[in-house]
Every structure is written in C-alpha cells, then in structure tokens.
Amino acid sequence: MAAGDADVRPRRRAILGGLAVAVVVCAFWIPTHPQRPVEPTGDVYTHLMVARHLVRGDGFRTDIAYPLSFAWPFARELPQPLLHRAPGYALLLAAPVAAVGGDAGRALATVRVLQLVILAGLLWLGSAAWFARGRPGAAVGWAVLVAAHPLVGYAVDRGHDELPAALVLLACWLRHRDGARQPQAVDGGLLAIL
Numbered sequence: 001m002a003a004g005d006a007d008v009r010p011r012r013r014a015i016l017g018g019l020a021v022a023v024v025v026c027a028f029w030i031p032t033h034p035q036r037p038v039e040p041t042g043d044v045y046t047h048l049m050v051a052r053h054l055v056r057g058d059g060f061r062t063d064i065a066y067p068l069s070f071a072w073p074f075a076r077e078l079p080q081p082l083l084h085r086a087p088g089y090a091l092l093l094a095a096p097v098a099a100v101g102g103d104a105g106r107a108l109a110t111v112r113v114l115q116l117v118i119l120a121g122l123l124w125l126g127s128a129a130w131f132a133r134g135r136p137g138a139a140v141g142w143a144v145l146v147a148a149h150p151l152v153g154y155a156v157d158r159g160h161d162e163l164p165a166a167l168v169l170l171a172c173w174l175r176h177r178d179g180a181r182q183p184q185a186v187d188g189g190l191l192a193i194l
Helices: 003-032 043-056 067-071 088-100 104-132 136-148 150-158 162-176 185-193
Strands: none
Touching: 003 104, 003 136, 043 088, 043 104, 088 104, 088 162, 104 136, 104 150, 104 162, 136 150, 150 162, 162 185
C-alpha cells in the first residue's frame, strides 16, 4: 500500500461518515417536521421580493418600506433600494425564484428545499469534522443537538438566513480551528460571503 493511500482513507471515512449522518438525520427530519405556515411578516418574503427584483433585472430592490429609510431622499418610493438586509441570501434565492417562474407558493416550497439542503450541508460538515478526529460518537451527538434545536426547525421553515450563515461560519471555523493553516484566498471568500 502506498503512503498516499493511507492519507486518503481517513479523509474518505470522514467524508462518508459525515454524509451518512446528514442523510439519516434528513431522512428523519422530513417526515417529523411538516412545513409550518410562514407569517405574512416573515423575513423570507423580503428575501424573495429582492430575489424577484434580481431575476427581473431591477437590482437589489425591495417592495417593503421601512421607516428608517424614509430619511433618505433616494429611498422614498417603492421599490426602494435594499437598505435593511444583507444581499447575499436574496442573491442565493434568485436561482430558485427564476426556476419557479414567479409562483409564490412554489417559491416558498423551493426555499424550504434549499434550507434542507443547507441543513444537510451543515450536518455533513460538522459530522465529518468529528469523524476526521476519530470521534464518531461526537458526530452523532452533534447531529442530534442540531436536529433537536427548535430554532433550527424555525430557520428551515421560515427561510431565515441564519442557517446558511451558520454553514459558512462553521466552514471558516473548521478551516482554522487548530491554527495550523495559513489564510488563503478561499478564506477571504468565505468571510466575504459571511
């Protein structure tokens, strides 16, 4: 056996172990967490409005007026510039909004699917890190805590941007938790996305 093969096996085991944990948790998640209705004032609508404007080519604009923006002369009409939300999540939602062709109900369902994919990524990344350290029990514990936390279910159902932010933050932390890695361009990209 070559020395390179010995390096690949633990990494492959970590990747597959993390994937297995993510698949199992998501397989249980879907039937045990039925979609709850989103309040009419839910943040997801703001993000979807901005995504709709992006798809139309209007740029980062929103149809929701916030009193804070009334002080600015350039924001006294609708749609107004996006002043109150970070633009990254709306940019991420532009693809699903374009895919469903403006159907609001399908857009919400697509956001939930996207949130489940992000949740799976979060579970996979965290679990794979524990497997890489030789701690599969901790990987299972991590997954149970994430899946059982009530705010995670809320974030998935309501399309909150905290879930993708948690995924990016976890990726940043895992890349540098031991302090052995020098920052690279990918780290700057992750921080910019965050």
